[in-house]
Amino acid sequence: MGSLDTNPAAYAAFAADVEGFQPLNADDVRSYLHKAVDFVYDYYKSVESLPVLPGVEPGYLLRLLQSAPPSSSAPFDIAMKELREAVVPGMTHWASPNFFAFFPATNSAAAIAGELIASAMNTVGFTWQAAPAATELEVLALDWLAQLLRLPPGFMNRTVAGGRGTGGGVILGTTSEAMLVTLVAARDAALRRSGSNGVAGITRLTVYAADQTHSTFFKACRLAGFDPANIRSIPTGAETDYGLDPAKLLELMQADADAGLVPTYVCATVGTTSSNAVDPVGAVADVAARFNAWVHVDAAYAGSACICPEFRHHLDGVERVDSISMSPHKWLMTCLDCTCLYVRDTHRLTGSLETNPEYLKNHASDSGEVTDLKDMQVGVGRRFRGLKLWMVMRTYGAGKLQEHIRSDVAMAKTFEDLVRSDDRFEVVVPRNFALVCFRIRPRKSGTTTIAGGEAEAEKANRELMERLNKTGKAYVAHTVVGGRFVLRFAVGSSLQEERHVRSAWELIKKTTAEIVAVAGEDK
Amino acid sequence: MGSLDTNPAAYAAFAADVEGFQPLNADDVRSYLHKAVDFVYDYYKSVESLPVLPGVEPGYLLRLLQSAPPSSSAPFDIAMKELREAVVPGMTHWASPNFFAFFPATNSAAAIAGELIASAMNTVGFTWQAAPAATELEVLALDWLAQLLRLPPGFMNRTVAGGRGTGGGVILGTTSEAMLVTLVAARDAALRRSGSNGVAGITRLTVYAADQTHSTFFKACRLAGFDPANIRSIPTGAETDYGLDPAKLLELMQADADAGLVPTYVCATVGTTSSNAVDPVGAVADVAARFNAWVHVDAAYAGSACICPEFRHHLDGVERVDSISMSPHKWLMTCLDCTCLYVRDTHRLTGSLETNPEYLKNHASDSGEVTDLKDMQVGVGRRFRGLKLWMVMRTYGAGKLQEHIRSDVAMAKTFEDLVRSDDRFEVVVPRNFALVCFRIRPRKSGTTTIAGGEAEAEKANRELMERLNKTGKAYVAHTVVGGRFVLRFAVGSSLQEERHVRSAWELIKKTTAEIVAVAGEDK
Known part of the structure; x- marks a missing residue:
């Protein structure tokens, strides 16, 4: 008791x-x-x-x-x-305006209301017939978002002209599921084209991603049965701002193909979790095309920014990839969970994921005129997933959604400027969106870091993070980029205003001064 | 526009x-x-x-x-x-008291309120640190439910005596995910013990389930990379009420082992979707133990009934299986989605599912004292999943939850009695829970079905279903059991009362009379 x-x-x-x-x-x-x-x-x-x-x-x-x-x-x-x-x-308060860790879980009044109504109606929309309006509203919401993102019509369920598209989308729980189902579709296609007897050929299939790719990608590969020895993590460095180097990708894929392996899947990330690096989508697609490999774009976080014309160039080349996923639950004010997966050819996905038990058979499914969303996901049951996303777009419109992105980016820029204005700190990688990766600089002698400076800097930055987080007045997380321990300051919690960013900065400066004082350094 | x-x-x-x-x-x-x-x-x-x-x-x-x-x-x-x-x-109104299709999506005021609060707090509880209370409330809710189900202490995170258990649970979206993650854990264990070089040995791994098992199991096997040729669907028949025959299972597993294959996983269902058949859990576990194969119990629907002592015997033997999943979103008044997975040895699951990216490292995870729920699921991000389930149990208590199950079963019994009281109909398989599988009888001559009687009966039953559903006053689904087309009448929608069941029966009788009249039969 x-x-x-x-x-x-x-x-x-x-x-x-x-x-x-x-x-x-x-x-x-x-x-x-x-x-x-x-x-x-x-x-x-x-x-x-x-x-x-x-x-x-x-x-x-x-x-x-x-x-x-x-x-x-x-x-x-x-x-x-x-x-x-x-x-x-x-609770760790993700809704707090003083939350700067990971990526913010953005949210809005319209999304919460939509989710409430979905919970109360409690439909299970595995087939169109089991919930026609839920299926169609999800398809519509996905098509709306595709238009906001200016995705090519090939990814849409209905083209803007009104005709049925060849592609389509589905709302899943997380990016991991989007990766898993596309990996499985690509795996099955590669097994077929390599003439595998059942899954025997799976040992020859290879997959590729930059070392900055989310760890869940490598896990999804293992879930789908790829051989751990064939999962390539391609090193990145400061010279590409930690984005994937297409030349390295080509070299690896070619070497694998020459060795009789079957390059099957490449994952490109737009806005990595660690430091918001961007893999060059078009160049990656061009390399992969030589090997007939599936290209998936993981734009979980930064995809939302691409509804603004000034950020859309990060998706250039997307018309040549096979699938893309992005998560409105990260940065488009739609409470968890909501990951939108688009594929260019739905048949490649449903070919691997379709089930057809007797008790779900119905005229609408037989007609081929409808989408049964169960055939684009891991499970069968599914909530009324489209409602909250549709309500967000319906209520706020493109204008407010763009304003929200721009406001977050502007606040991040403010923070970046504050960091740059203080010699004790450095911004470690260029800021692409609303994440600032910074740290207390290692001590230098002239232009050279002093011996032990890096280790000392890691210690100081760890201590800064722990002290900050213990105050309860801010929560920041860390990462390691290029061997350097850095702090991640992610702007955008939905209750956040510029004053919270400025307060956090004051706290960072004050805490840093304490650490430096304790360490016996000059103030 | x-x-x-x-x-x-x-x-x-x-x-x-x-x-x-x-x-x-x-x-x-x-x-x-x-x-x-x-x-x-x-x-x-x-x-x-x-x-x-x-x-x-x-x-x-x-x-x-x-x-x-x-x-x-x-x-x-x-x-x-x-x-x-x-x-x-x-919309197809799953909340309608006239909904008798599939299984009901039961719901309650406490669940909806809990989900609303979870949506608003919008935490992402991948690690304990990212949401300590969300993680601990989920663990607590799972342990409460385990006690209601009288699961052995080995499945609990904390034993009733208060100590840390070796087992544990996690709330997932659907049964399919529970199957997938346990299949992957079993696959990896079988690869290790069969000395496979990477995944090369996957072609030798075999999995088993009755032919009445949900189609999503066979899909999950394919997702996890098992060879389609090694996925055994074991025929069932009326002699076991469509439950799995352990003798047949033993025969198949032994034949596979003799052929050099590696029996890896058996799925037993308690309450199949088609007809609510029950596989004998203990006997299946005993057979599987001979081959060191993982046994999973899918009690998605009927697991909820096992909180009542009079139904608990269906889980007898569960202390000898490796994992069990059941879905409170089906029959425990918890809106979608909520599937509870319990495993006897969490390390076997996390061994396959763990990730450890730099940006998620923290003291609590390093200490080994906490559960990081991301390591027991496909994805990383996750909602505050435990809140609504805890609120349901906290508010209604075991007593009301049992009353709810018993009330549904009693209504199903009422319907069954009505069907049995009318010579035109027959109950096709024994009713185990709150699902009645029935049909218009084929015409007989003496005790023998007349020639063409089965085809005629299928036509009549299809027409009955379609006419019923077109009225908008009831929605029933169908299945095929033992080659016979039957109607599924699933009782339990949360707004349902006995009067709705009786109205549906009146509508069924009236519609059947019309069909028989049109077919030129006697009324």
Whole structure:
């Protein structure tokens, strides 16, 4: 039994009140939801003052809440009380305007409302027939977003002219799933064209990505059965700002092909997680085309920025790739989870992912006129995924969405300028979007870093990060780029304003001064 | 541009009203959510009167809504208006009390409220540190559910005595993902123990399931790279009520082992989708143990019933399997998506699924004292998945949850009795839970079905289904069991009461009379 008090009298009152059990009684639903809305309102009003990263120890919650499930019902207020008193104090507040870690999980009123309605309608749209409007709204939302991104018509379910496209999209949970399903489609195609007997040829298939590619890509390759020895992580360096070098890619793919292997799949990233590096999409596509390999573009974070004309050039060449995914849950104000996958030829995907059990057969599916979204994902069941994304675009429009991106980028630029204005710090890689990678500089003698300077700098930067995060007034994460330990300052949490960025900078300067003082350096 | 009217004056008013763009302004959030709550209230009050299956044609929504994304913002009311006028009329209403198709997507006020709060907090709990309370509440909710299911302590994160368990759980989106990640763990273990060089040995690995197993299992096997030729679908028949025959399983596994293949994984289902057949878990585990093969139990639907002592025997033997998954989004009043996966040895899962990129490294993960849930799933990002499930158990308690299961089963029993009381119909397989598989009987001469009787019966039952579904007053799906086309009548939609079941039965009788009359039969 945990330590939070409960009130036995309240239980008794509730039990006496219930006649039969109606879990979706409309009055109860409204009452519970109004309590939840009040909580959300108070949360957004107060989250700025909560420690971003909580100071709790592993197992803290298990000591506060009862370890066994209750046998009797309780008023909803009890769950809400435990949420406020036990759960909230142990949350890392991604919604805090003082959150600068990882990438922000951006959100909006329209998205949350859309998700609420989807949860209440609770449709399971595996086939068109099982939820026609949910399927069609998802397709429409994907086509709208494709237009905002100026994707070539080949990726759209319906072309702008109104005809049926050859390509199409689907909303998945995460980028990892987008990678997995396209890897499987590419794998099966490569097995077929290499004349493999069943999967025997899988040992000859090779996949490629820059070493800055998200670790989940390499995991997805393993999930799909690729041989770990055939998963190529291509080194990058400062000379390409940590983007993939197409010449290196060509060299590797050619060597593999010459050795009798089958180059199967290349993943190019637009906006890496570590430092927002951008792989050159068009050049990568040109190299891969020589080997008939599938090219996937992972634009999970930075794809959202490409709705602004000034950032769209990062997708140049996308008309020559096979698939692209981006996650509105990262930077397009759509709460988790929402990853949009577009493929140029849906048949290549459904060829590997289609199922057709008797109990799902229906006239609409048989007609071939509809999209059954289960055939473009890992699972069968799926929520009403399109609603919140459609509501975001319907309510804010291209204008506000672009304003939101530009405002975040402007705040990041402000932070970058502040860092550059202080000699103690350096910006480690060029800022492409709203992420600034910076660090306390290693000490130098002339233009040369002093002996031990790098190790000392890593120690100082680690300490800076840990001290910052312990204050509860900011949360920043780190990465290692080119062997250097650097801090990642990601701007864009949806409640963030320039004053939060400036406050964080003041805190960084103050904390750095403390560290340098303790280390016996000059101030 | 679609055909729904919009009001340009409203746009202008909105645009003038906005100063800067604050997508999470607390007042806007509250206002949008109150509109959404009003919609949900009205929806639940009226859904009974809406056609369960809409009479829309493919592409209908694309003709109603504008095909291009709006460039300007619009009041949220516009999205709500289009939702009501264009989207709702094209929905298949899973929340309707007249929905008897597939399995019901059960739901509750507590679950929806929990999901709303999760959407608003919008945490991304890939590691413990990224969301300590979200991780710990998920672990707690899983342990609570494990206790309700009386799973052996080996599957729990914390034993009832309070110590750290060797097993553990994770909440995933769907059963398919649970199958996939356990298949990958089993695959990697089998490759290691068979001394495979990389994945070369994959062509020798074999997997097993009854032919009644969900099609998504066979798809998950293909996703994980198993050779299609090595995926064994074991025939079942009426003699085992379409459950897996352990003798047949043993025969097949032994033959494969004798042929030098490596039996790797067996999937046993408790409550198949087609007809609610139950594979004998303990006997399957005993057979698989001879070959050191992984056993997974898919209890997606019927697992929920096992919180009642009278149904728990269906899980007998579960202490000898490697993993089990069940989906509270099916029958435990937790809106989509929520699939609980338990494994007996978490290290076997994380060994295949772990990633450790620099930017996610932190002291808590390094300590080994915490669970990083990203290492038990396909992707990295994840919602605050435990909240709604915890809220359901916290608010309703074991008592109400059991009452809900028993009420559904009782209603199904009522329907079964009605079917049995009418000579024109037959119940095709024994009813185990709240699904009744029935059909219009083929005509007989004495005890023998007349020539052409089966084909005639299929035609009549198809017509019955199509006529029923066209009325909009009920939605039933079909399956094929033992070569016979049968109707699936699944009880349990959360707004359902006995009167809906009785109305559906009246409609079935009336429609059957019409079909028989048209066919020139006696009434």
